[in-house]
Amino acid sequence: MPIEVDGKTLETDEEGYLVNLNDWVPGVAEVMAKEDDLELTDDHWDIINFLREYYEEYQIAPAVRVLTKAVGKRLGKEKGNSKYLYGLFPYGPGKQACRYAGLPKPTGCV
Amino acid sequence: MSDLHTVNKSPFEKNSLESCLRLSKAGSAILLYEDGVYGALKGTAVENMIASVVADKKVYVLGPDYKARGLDESRIIDGVEVVDYAGFVDLVEANDKVQAWV
Amino acid sequence: MSDTKNFMFLNRRAPYGTIYAWESLEVVLIAAAFEQNVSLMFVDDGVYELTKGQDTTGIGMKNFSPTYRTLGDYEVRHMYVDKASLEARGLTADDLVQVEWEDWETEESVDNIVEVVDSDRVAELLEESDVVFSF
Numbered sequence: 001m002p003i004e005v006d007g008k009t010l011e012t013d014e015e016g017y018l019v020n021l022n023d024w025v026p027g028v029a030e031v032m033a034k035e036d037d038l039e040l041t042d043d044h045w046d047i048i049n050f051l052r053e054y055y056e057e058y059q060i061a062p063a064v065r066v067l068t069k070a071v072g073k074r075l076g077k078e079k080g081n082s083k084y085l086y087g088l089f090p091y092g093p094g095k096q097a098c099r100y101a102g103l104p105k106p107t108g109c110v
Numbered sequence: 111m112s113d114l115h116t117v118n119k120s121p122f123e124k125n126s127l128e129s130c131l132r133l134s135k136a137g138s139a140i141l142l143y144e145d146g147v148y149g150a151l152k153g154t155a156v157e158n159m160i161a162s163v164v165a166d167k168k169v170y171v172l173g174p175d176y177k178a179r180g181l182d183e184s185r186i187i188d189g190v191e192v193v194d195y196a197g198f199v200d201l202v203e204a205n206d207k208v209q210a211w212v
Numbered sequence: 213m214s215d216t217k218n219f220m221f222l223n224r225r226a227p228y229g230t231i232y233a234w235e236s237l238e239v240v241l242i243a244a245a246f247e248q249n250v251s252l253m254f255v256d257d258g259v260y261e262l263t264k265g266q267d268t269t270g271i272g273m274k275n276f277s278p279t280y281r282t283l284g285d286y287e288v289r290h291m292y293v294d295k296a297s298l299e300a301r302g303l304t305a306d307d308l309v310q311v312e313w314e315d316w317e318t319e320e321s322v323d324n325i326v327e328v329v330d331s332d333r334v335a336e337l338l339e340e341s342d343v344v345f346s347f
Binding site: 119144180 | 228257264266273275277299
């Protein structure tokens with residue numbers, strides 16, 4: 001189902017991920033979050049931005065375990081656990097945060 | 111006129127390049143593309159296959175495929191010419207037919 | 213830890229020309245989630261998977277070479293390269309990507325887990341593995 005962001009219609013797949021990674025703008029995350037009744041805070045954006053940087057460097061979406069460890073290292077140990085990440089992204093940090101960040105679903109994520 | 115021979119397999123994995131060079135006539139054009147580009151690299155165990163024919167056959171390598179594989183143009187065997195997709199088309203046009211060694 | 217097995221991924225194909233290299237990489241990424249001891253071995257044209265500076269913009273395919281550099285984060289501890297295969301292709305260790313590894317808890321780290329080994333060592337490592345996945 002396509003989504004409307006900044007007046008543009010962007011194509012998504014049947015699970016709601018952007019079809020074209022280059023379509024991403026911050027508004028994508030805002031629109032997707034709104035549909036999920038979630039308000040994005042700086043803490044959410046830290047994760048979304050991290051995911052985009054990771055993808056830029058390695059060309060894949062990280063597994064949740066890798067994301068958790070990396071967040072702990074980058075943003076502090078108290079944030080490097082799944083409780084914190086699920087608190088931010090209740091549908092799963094891998095699935096939901098990657099979707100907001102415009103990345104494909106992480107490899108091995110079901 | 112002559113034929114254009116194309117090779118798209120690694121010379122380390124299949125004998126396509128070897129057979130192509132053995133069974134093509136002097137004056138032929140030979141284009142290495144996809145995994146065939148590995149045959150154009152200097153300093154390999156198969157370097158001599160190409161190096162020994164460049165005098166009487168014109169050897170080309172497809173630049174985009176070469177670049178995709180992380181190889182630098184400075185490592186291409188002397189006498190081998192890099193072409194782009196348009197150059198590939200020109201070669202097809204300039205020769206009688208294309209013979210693919212797959 | 214008797215459930216932990218030594219998994220070896222044996223890579224013998226060049227990237228892009230066939231799908232093997234990418235499929236192997238995907239399976240490695242999934243396997244890491246099962247907390248096994250995962251090692252990778254690059255033999256024959258498989259050594260081409262690790263060349264630095266790959267640029268696929270001209271061929272319209274995804275460049276997956278940067279992904280190898282994150283394998284340390286996936287707890288891949290060893291990436292072995294067969295020296296004879298490398299030499300036959302006119303390449304040296306300097307032509308290959310570097311992959312860092314770090315234990316996030318102890319902060320023990322290794323700058324580069326890519327290691328060039330001789331044929332005897334390759335044979336030994338393959339034999340020591342519990343399972344060898346071939347690509």
